[in-house]
C-alpha cells in the first residue's frame with residue numbers, strides 16, 4: 001500500500017513570499033503560521049455557496065434587530081436545528097444578534113431570497129445597539145407564534161427558533177455558534193409545489209461566496225441518491 005508522505009508540498013503562507021505569491025502556484029496555507037485573515041479568506045473563498053440566515057432577534061426593551069449570517073446552516077433534522085456563527089464586533093463586543101439570542105433565548109431565521117438581497121446586505125450595517133435595521137431597510141414585520149422576535153413579512157420562509165446552546169469556537173474564541181431548535185416553520189404558499197414541498201425555482205435563495213460574490217440558484221438539476 002502506498003503512503004503519501006506528510007508535508008509532501010511546501011507549506012507557505014499566502015503573504016509569505018516576497019511580493020506575494022505568483023498566481024500560477026498552488027496555495028497551501030499552514031494555519032499555524034499564516035495570518036488569520038489569510039485563513040479567513042481561504043475559508044470563505046472555498047466553503048460556498050453558503051446559505052444566508054437572516055436573523056431577527058429582540059432585546060429586553062422589545063427593540064427588533066435584523067442581520068444576515070452566512071456562517072449558517074441546518075445542523076440537525078430531528079429535532080430540526082439551525083445554527084449561525086457570530087464573530088465579535090470590531091470593538092470586541094458581541095454582535096447584537098448573538099447578544100439578544102443569548103439574553104432572550106430566541107431568534108427567527110428568515111429566508112434570504114433574490115428579490116430581497118439588497119435589503120439583506122443593507123441590514124448588515126453596524127448600527128448602535130438597540131437601533132433597528134428593520135427601520136433602515138423599510139421592511140415590515142409579522143408577529144411570530146411561539147417566540148418574541150418577529151418575522152420579516154417580505155420573506156417567504158420563517159423559522160421560529162429557541163436557542164438550544166451557544167458554543168464559543170476555538171481556544172481563544174473569536175466567534176460563537178448560536179444553535180437554535182426550530183419550533184415553528186412558516187412557508188409561504190407562493191414557494192410551494194403541488195405536493196406541498198418547496199419548489200426551489202420559486203424560493204430562489206441566494207448563496208454567499210468569498211469577496212463580494214453571491215449566486216442565484218438559477219441552474220437547478222435533479223440527481224437521485226444511489227440505491
Ligand SMILES: Cc1cc2nc3c(=O)[nH]c(=O)nc-3n(C[C@H](O)[C@H](O)[C@H](O)COP(=O)(O)O)c2cc1C
Nearest residue numbers: 067068069070071085086087095096097124125126
Ligand atoms: C451576506 C452576509 C453574511 C454575513 N455573515 C456573517 C457571519 O456569518 N458571521 C458574522 O459574524 N457576521 C456576518 N456578517 C456581518 C454581519 O451581518 C454584521 O456584522 C452585522 O452588523 C451584524 O449585526 P448585529 O450586530 O445586528 O447582529 C455578514 C454580512 C453579510 C452581508
